[in-house]
Structures are given as C-alpha cells and as structure tokens.
Amino acid sequence: MVQFATVFTLSSLFVLSIGTPLIKRDMATIQADITNISSLLVTWDNDVNAFSGTTDGANAIHADTVALESAFQTATTDTQATTNFTTDMNALLVLGQMENSSTILVGGLTQIAEKSANFTSINGTTTILADLSSLGAAATGFIAAISDIITDPEVVAQATQFETTWSAAFGDAISDIQTGL
Numbered sequence: 001m002v003q004f005a006t007v008f009t010l011s012s013l014f015v016l017s018i019g020t021p022l023i024k025r026d027m028a029t030i031q032a033d034i035t036n037i038s039s040l041l042v043t044w045d046n047d048v049n050a051f052s053g054t055t056d057g058a059n060a061i062h063a064d065t066v067a068l069e070s071a072f073q074t075a076t077t078d079t080q081a082t083t084n085f086t087t088d089m090n091a092l093l094v095l096g097q098m099e100n101s102s103t104i105l106v107g108g109l110t111q112i113a114e115k116s117a118n119f120t121s122i123n124g125t126t127t128i129l130a131d132l133s134s135l136g137a138a139a140t141g142f143i144a145a146i147s148d149i150i151t152d153p154e155v156v157a158q159a160t161q162f163e164t165t166w167s168a169a170f171g172d173a174i175s176d177i178q179t180g181l
C-alpha cells in the first residue's frame with residue numbers, strides 16, 4: 001500500500017510538471033534574485049575600487065560584469081513570469097531592496113569614470129565601454145520589468161526614478177570614458 005501510494009504521488013507530480021509549460025514566478029523569487037544581484041554588485045564594486053590599472057584588475061571587473069548581466073537577465077525573466085504585485089507593500093518592499101543596490105551601482109560607476117585613464121593605460125577602454133553598455137541595458141531592463149508589474153501609478157513613478165537614475169549614471173560613466181576625462 002505504501003509503495004503504491006508513493007508511485008501514485010510521483011506519477012501525479014510528473015503529469016503536473018509536464019502539464020505546466022510556463023513556470024510561474026512569485027515575489028519570493030524576485031527577492032532572491034535581487035539578493036543575488038546585491039551580492040554580485042558588492043563583488044563588482046570591490047573590484048572596481050581595487051582597480052589600479054592592471055590587466056588582472058580589468059579582467060576581474062569584466063568577469064564580475066558578465067555575472068551581473070546574467071543575474072539581471074534572470075531577474076528580468078522571472079519578473080516577466082510573475083503576475084502583477086497585488087499589494088503596494090510588495091512593490092515597495094522590492095524597491096526598498098533595490099535602493100541598496102542602487103547606491104552601490106551608482107558609486108561603482110562613478111569610480112569607473114574616475115579611473116578612465118587607468119583603463120586607457122592598459123588598452124582596456126573598448127572592453128569597459130562594451131561592458132558598461134550591456135550592463136546598463138540589463139540593469140535598466142530589469143527595473144523596467146519591475147515597473148510593468150506595479151499597478152499603483154505613484155509606486156510606478158518610484159521605479160521609473162530608479163530607471164532614470166541608472167540610465168544617467170551609465171550614460172555619464174560612458175561619456176566620461178569616451179572623452180578620456
């Protein structure tokens with residue numbers, strides 16, 4: 001009897017899983033994604049701060065950027081598979097979590113701009129510019145996906161504010177490096 005019940009449960013699960021092609025996500029998944037982004041941002045920021053114009057340092061920043069981009073893309077995909085936030089509380093909680101990431105992100109971008117000459121000195125300008133461009137697209141893509149599942153217009157405005165701040169910070173860093181400031 002016990003064995004029969006186990007087999008029945010397993011086959012039910014199997015039917016359930018093949019019968020559900022679209023994987024639904026929820027608030028907890030988004031929060032876990034942002035926690036991962038935060039921790040990858042801390043690593044990236046540490047490597048940016050430590051960068052002193054060596055190739056190894058630039059390679060570390062590049063590797064961190066690739067991981068961050070992937071984490072932002074995962075978070076975007078998960079957010080797009082999540083139904084609209086049912087309460088403003090959930091939206092505000094997520095935005096509060098992102099406030100932290102935002103401070104680190106903007107601080108790191110300022111540092112990169114200030115170290116523009118150090119990237120140039122190791123022929124790293126092309127790579128850092130490409131990284132900033134793709135990371136900027138991934139980060140603002142995620143915040144745009146978050147805005148799309150917020151229903152309260154006032155809370156959407158807060159998400160839009162992040163998007164504006166991030167776009168400006170990436171844009172400033174890119175133009176500072178391009179002009180060799």
Ligand SMILES: *[C@@H]1O[C@H](CO)[C@@H](O)[C@H](O)[C@H]1NC(C)=O
Nearest residue numbers: 052053054114115117118121
């Ligand atoms: C990094 O850039 C700063 C400012 O141009 C310069 O003073 C410093 O010597 C550079 N460091 C290296 C290791 O190139």
Ligand SMILES: *[C@@H]1O[C@H](CO)[C@@H](O)[C@H](O)[C@H]1NC(C)=O
Nearest residue numbers: 036037067068070071072074
């Ligand atoms: C964090 O994101 C990276 C890059 O997408 C991924 O490889 C890693 O598995 C994630 N870690 C957690 C704990 O989700």
Ligand SMILES: *[C@@H]1O[C@H](CO)[C@@H](O)[C@H](O)[C@H]1NC(C)=O
Nearest residue numbers: 038042096097098099100101
């Ligand atoms: C924000 O970051 C600080 C330190 O980096 C951490 O102690 C705190 O828990 C974070 N807050 C949130 C809401 O993630």
Ligand SMILES: *[C@@H]1O[C@H](CO)[C@@H](O)[C@H](O)[C@H]1NC(C)=O
Nearest residue numbers: 122123124125126127128130
């Ligand atoms: C400088 O970097 C560019 C792009 O990464 C590369 O194509 C070029 O060969 C490099 N030049 C030297 C002298 O290493």
Ligand SMILES: *[C@@H]1O[C@H](CO)[C@@H](O)[C@H](O)[C@H]1NC(C)=O
Nearest residue numbers: 084147148149150151152156
């Ligand atoms: C989700 O919220 C957006 C506003 O951000 C709204 O345009 C859309 O209609 C909502 N979708 C559902 C299914 O309620």
